[in-house]
Amino acid sequence: MAPSKDFAQLDWDETLADDCRQIVRLAIREDLAQAQDWTSMALAPEEARGQATLVAREAGTVAGLQAAALALDEMQVPIAWRPAANDGQRVAAGDGLAELSGPVRALLTAERLLLNLIGRLSGVATLTRQFVQAVQGTSAGVYDTRKTTPGWRRLEKYAVRCGGGRNHRTGLFDAVLIKDNHLALMQLRPGEAVRRARDFLRSSLRDPDQAEAMIIEVEVDTLEQLEDALPAGPDLILLDNMSLSQLRAAVVRRDAVAPGVELEASGGVNLQTVRAIADTGIERISVGALTHSAVALDVALDWSA
Secondary structure, three states: OOOOOOOOOOOOOOHHHHHHHHHHHHHHHHHHOOOOOHHHHHOOOOOOOOEEEEEEEOOOOOOHHHHHEEEEEEHHHEEEEEEOOOOEEEEEEOOEEEEEEEEEHHHHHHHHHHHHHHHHHHHHHHHHHHHHOOOOOOOOEEOOOOOOOOHHHHHHHHHHHHHHOOOOOOOOOOOOOEEEEHHHHHOOOOOHHHHHHHHHHHHOOOOHHHHHHHEEEEOOOOOOHHHHHHOOOOOOEEEEEEOOHHHHHHHHHHHHHHHHHHHEEEEOOOOHHHHHHHHOOEEEEEEEEHHOOOOOOOEEEEEEE
16 A cells, blocks of 8 residues: 655656657667668668567566657657557566567667667566565565666656556655765754754745655664654654664664654665565665666567568
């Protein structure tokens, strides 16, 4: 169940589509510059037409089919695109994801761009699904981070959603997250930093509702810092690189002092450790690996005519 106060969750919308178009424009420039696909021009007759199937070579969770359709539109190629699956759908090895037909030259030129988009985003969705399944039955949600490919952030976070995960803050603009460096550089204790941030929002934002809606999260490294942060009432407390025993102690202390504060575990999270972390009773687990370490799903274009 989603928490009552959470970060914005990304679905496919105009902003995400615009990000995708900008990425596609760069990808086209990388492949074609101001020239042509000379190989396809040299070998494929101008009038030749073909059909192909986009196929998953391995089992996984699909993401990026909407991005692929948009990429074809941005490339301005006369290729018919007929999806055979949906973003977020789990597929088996050999399953078809989409059917394409059109001029052979255009199909060959667009092939790698489409495979890169869908492979990358499906890899993020597939890895996310594995983490989500690992914590199934616990109270913990799996969240992404800002450890994303520059320019791809919204797309990769959308892929996390396709895999059943949840989005942490999109950027620096949509939440207050007080990290250890903020505390160290300003020589602040966690509780004092939370109170200062809340006062700043209330005095700086004209809309009082906006100030109250802004999530305030603070990172702590020790149980002593947790004790200091809890009375200040942040929305979230990030428990960084704590052991399982420390996480369990943090949950007990939170329940006694400030049960409305949610706890997020981060650091050293992988598929071997995530279940034990979830079993401590924390509400959130943030996993940078969802985006910075996902391996692209193996997808290919098989020619049928």
